[in-house]
Amino acid sequence: MIPPVRYTLRQLRYFVATANTGSIAAAARQIHISQPSISAAIASLEASFGIQLFLRNHASGLSLTPEGEAFLQKACSFLQQAHDLEAAMSGLSGKVTGEVHIGCMSTLYPFVGPLLHRVFQTRYPQAHLRIMTGHHRDLTEKLRRGDICAMICYDLQLDPDVDFHPCAALPPFVLVGETHPLRLRETVALREVMDQKFILLNLPVSRDYFVSIFARSHIELSNFECVDCMDTVRSLVAHGHGFSLLNVRPRNRASLDGSPLYYLRLSDDVPVLRYGLASIDNGWNNPRLTLLREICDTYLVGNEMPGTEP
Numbered sequence: 001m002i003p004p005v006r007y008t009l010r011q012l013r014y015f016v017a018t019a020n021t022g023s024i025a026a027a028a029r030q031i032h033i034s035q036p037s038i039s040a041a042i043a044s045l046e047a048s049f050g051i052q053l054f055l056r057n058h059a060s061g062l063s064l065t066p067e068g069e070a071f072l073q074k075a076c077s078f079l080q081q082a083h084d085l086e087a088a089m090s091g092l093s094g095k096v097t098g099e100v101h102i103g104c105m106s107t108l109y110p111f112v113g114p115l116l117h118r119v120f121q122t123r124y125p126q127a128h129l130r131i132m133t134g135h136h137r138d139l140t141e142k143l144r145r146g147d148i149c150a151m152i153c154y155d156l157q158l159d160p161d162v163d164f165h166p167c168a169a170l171p172p173f174v175l176v177g178e179t180h181p182l183r184l185r186e187t188v189a190l191r192e193v194m195d196q197k198f199i200l201l202n203l204p205v206s207r208d209y210f211v212s213i214f215a216r217s218h219i220e221l222s223n224f225e226c227v228d229c230m231d232t233v234r235s236l237v238a239h240g241h242g243f244s245l246l247n248v249r250p251r252n253r254a255s256l257d258g259s260p261l262y263y264l265r266l267s268d269d270v271p272v273l274r275y276g277l278a279s280i281d282n283g284w285n286n287p288r289l290t291l292l293r294e295i296c297d298t299y300l301v302g303n304e305m306p307g308t309e310p
Contacts, residue, residue: 006049007044007045007049009082011041012075014027014033015042015045015071015072015075016072016075016147017031018042018054019054019064019072020147022061022062022063023061024062045071052068054068077146083146083149084286098127099127100149100292101132101149102129102132102150103131103132103133103139103142103150104131104133104139105135105139105151105152106135106203107203109152111250111305112300112305116152116296117129117131119295119299120292123291124291129292136154136156136203136205137204137205140159143162143280144280149288151278151279153275153276153278154209154273155273155274155276162278163278163279164276164278165277165279165296166274167276167300168274168300168301168304169274170247170275171247171265171266172246172266172270172272172273173266174188174193174243174265175243175245175261176261177238177239177259177261178238178260180193180196185264186264187265188264188265188266190214190219190266191217191219194219196242197223197225197241198221198242198243198244198245199224199225199227199233199236199243201227201244202227202228203228207226209271209273210245213268213270213271216269216271224242230246235257235259237255238255239255245266249309263309
């Protein structure tokens with residue numbers, strides 16, 4: 001006879017969310033649960049196992065104890081097994097239920113996220129697709145912890161055991177504002193715009209890619225400004241503060257305040273990014289991930305990214 005357990009999957013999820021975010025308040029915002037419920041779940045786990053999971057510091061928040069670190073690894077593994085069991089049983093019954101967690105690069109989500117939500121909910125109304133946004137490294141860590149089963153990302157700096165299923169190519173282009181003298185050109189060489197400051201989208205991995213374009217064109221990049229938001233890049237360029245390089249060309253040719261923007265094809269021989277669906281090598285055995293991949297194949301592979309220009 002299997003003895004009864006002293007904890008629930010919900011308690012484990014609350015604990016993992018708190019460990020990943022570093023505070024009960026942040027965990028509550030992330031998983032949309034009240035703070036008292038999360039506090040009660042953690043207290044129950046500590047009482048059930050007779051260990052202290054967190055060190056509480058009013059200045060720096062929560063940090064895991066050594067016992068908490070070991071418990072986190074076991075909890076993540078256990079939750080992943082629970083997700084796999086649920087997915088396998090959904091496959092046997094022919095129904096898709098419960099939650100499916102994936103990640104998406106913050107720069108890609110505005111274009112592909114809404115479409116994935118809409119199509120997934122239409123096809124599988126008894127299931128719920130949850131998409132976590134973030135940067136490449138953050139999402140890769142979530143993928144390894146089992147927080148997500150896949151991520152929409154670029155084919156940049158992927159670990160050897162991450163399998164990438166490409167959707168489409170995203171060649172870089174030059175972004176300039178209305179006062180730029182070359183704004184009406186269709187194509188431009190990178191050296192032709194170097195008289196202005198370069199506005200660099202300063203996100204992990206993406207930053208390295210854009211900097212590598214200058215190196216490949218044998219151009220020393222010295223006059224630049226770093227910003228961490230695509231809308232800020234577009235606003236600065238639209239108001240004549242410099243030019244930028246981006247890989248996504250929204251149909252909206254204006255910054256948030258309505259100032260015009262111009263997209264110029266880059267004539268330099270530079271590497272072309274691809275975006276797609278990535279998972280750990282053996283992750284494709286997950287039936288739910290197979291369904292998500294089919295949606296990507298139908299709506300994204302070989303097509304222009306939703307909401308963008310060719």
